[in-house]
Amino acid sequence: MATAASAPAVPSTTPIVTPIRVPVWAWLLLACAVFTLYFLSQENGALLSAPAAQMLHELTHDARHALGVPCH
Amino acid sequence: MSFGSVLRRGVLAGVSAGLAAAAVIWLVVEPVIRRALAVEDARSLHGGQSAPLVLHAHGDGEPLVSRAAQVVGGAVTSVLVGIAVGVIFAVVFARLHERLPGRGDFGRSMVLAAVAFSAVSLLPAVKIPSNPPAVGDPATVGRRTLLYAVVLLLGVAIALVVPMLDRWIAGRGTAAPTRWALDTVAVVVLVALVLLLVPGSPDTVPADVPAALLWDFRLASLAQLAVMWLTLGLVFGLLMERAAAPRRSGDVEQAGPFAAVSA
Numbered sequence: 001m002a003t004a005a006s007a008p009a010v011p012s013t014t015p016i017v018t019p020i021r022v023p024v025w026a027w028l029l030l031a032c033a034v035f036t037l038y039f040l041s042q043e044n045g046a047l048l049s050a051p052a053a054q055m056l057h058e059l060t061h062d063a064r065h066a067l068g069v070p071c072h
Numbered sequence: 073m074s075f076g077s078v079l080r081r082g083v084l085a086g087v088s089a090g091l092a093a094a095a096v097i098w099l100v101v102e103p104v105i106r107r108a109l110a111v112e113d114a115r116s117l118h119g120g121q122s123a124p125l126v127l128h129a130h131g132d133g134e135p136l137v138s139r140a141a142q143v144v145g146g147a148v149t150s151v152l153v154g155i156a157v158g159v160i161f162a163v164v165f166a167r168l169h170e171r172l173p174g175r176g177d178f179g180r181s182m183v184l185a186a187v188a189f190s191a192v193s194l195l196p197a198v199k200i201p202s203n204p205p206a207v208g209d210p211a212t213v214g215r216r217t218l219l220y221a222v223v224l225l226l227g228v229a230i231a232l233v234v235p236m237l238d239r240w241i242a243g244r245g246t247a248a249p250t251r252w253a254l255d256t257v258a259v260v261v262l263v264a265l266v267l268l269l270v271p272g273s274p275d276t277v278p279a280d281v282p283a284a285l286l287w288d289f290r291l292a293s294l295a296q297l298a299v300m301w302l303t304l305g306l307v308f309g310l311l312m313e314r315a316a317a318p319r320r321s322g323d324v325e326q327a328g329p330f331a332a333v334s335a
Contacts (some may be wrong), residue, residue, distance in 0.1 A: 017169060017170040020074075020166040020167075026079070029079075029163065033159040033160045036156040037157070058136050059137055059141065059204055060149040061137075061142050061205075062101070062102065062145065062149075062151070063147075065293070066100070066202075066296045068196070068201070068202030068248065069220060069258055070216035070217045071213070
């Protein structure tokens with residue numbers, strides 16, 4: 001996996017790569033995206049009411065299995 | 073390049089990745105799910121619906137959501153997952169931009185996608201393999217979910233620690249091939265430790281589920297995840313390269329110098 005991080009891809013004269021400035025709101029957005037992933041893949045009643053969670057579970061059912069997350 | 077334009081590319085790449093994954097679900101995963109549902113039906117378990125989790129008061133053999141709706145729901149979920157992953161990918165890419173290895177932004181995007189697939193998809197899938205319907209004891213789902221999350225986080229930790237180790241070795245002036253060899257050994261040792269020390273799934277596979285069905289499903293699930301990450305890396309990388317292209321008029325062919333211009 002992380003061996004890729006050491007792949008001999010850097011040319012002999014390493015070009016200067018300018019950093020991209022990441023604003024603070026980007027991290028909030030990242031948190032929202034992680035929450036969305038949780039919601040779609042794992043929410044089973046921790047946040048929603050039982051019938052709503054059951055509905056969500058059934059609708060996302062096939063993708064949950066396909067994504068490999070423990071489903072039931 | 074501003075963060076906003078990186079983010080837009082991430083979302084677009086995420087939509088593409090989600091659509092590609094949805095196509096793989098439809099063509100590869102769904103046929104296996106149908107075989108698994110046939111096993112469930114043979115047990116005469118509430119008409120092919122997934123096992124009850126929270127509540128099953130609806131009963132009466134009337135499924136809460138039809139199979140057709142589940143198939144469409146699966147595709148929609150896949151696209152939404154793709155978008156969320158694309159957003160995370162864009163933020164991480166922007167944050168690590170100058171530190172990612174790879175030739176140009178395309179190379180960097182592919183490296184990040186490959187590392188992400190290995191850390192958050194492949195490693196958890198090897199330790200806690202995916203299961204089709206008809207497999208999985210609802211009583212242990214909490215424990216399996218916890219183990220899955222632990223392995224995923226350990227995968228991310230390995231992906232963060234090994235580059236740190238790499239930089240530390242580089243700082244000591246060690247020859248590059250030695251450094252790469254040590255990095256590789258570090259990854260192998262850390263992955264082996266995770267696989268050996270984290271407990272596996274407590275479930276046993278029911279006897280009426282054929283081994284071939286289980287294998288086909290796990291392979292199909294991995295194919296879907298691999299296609300999602302591959303599409304994300306490819307599309308994001310191409311979009312980033314395209315952004316750099318107009319500035320690529322000079323005599324230099326590496327991406328670095330233009331990235332400097334486009335800041």
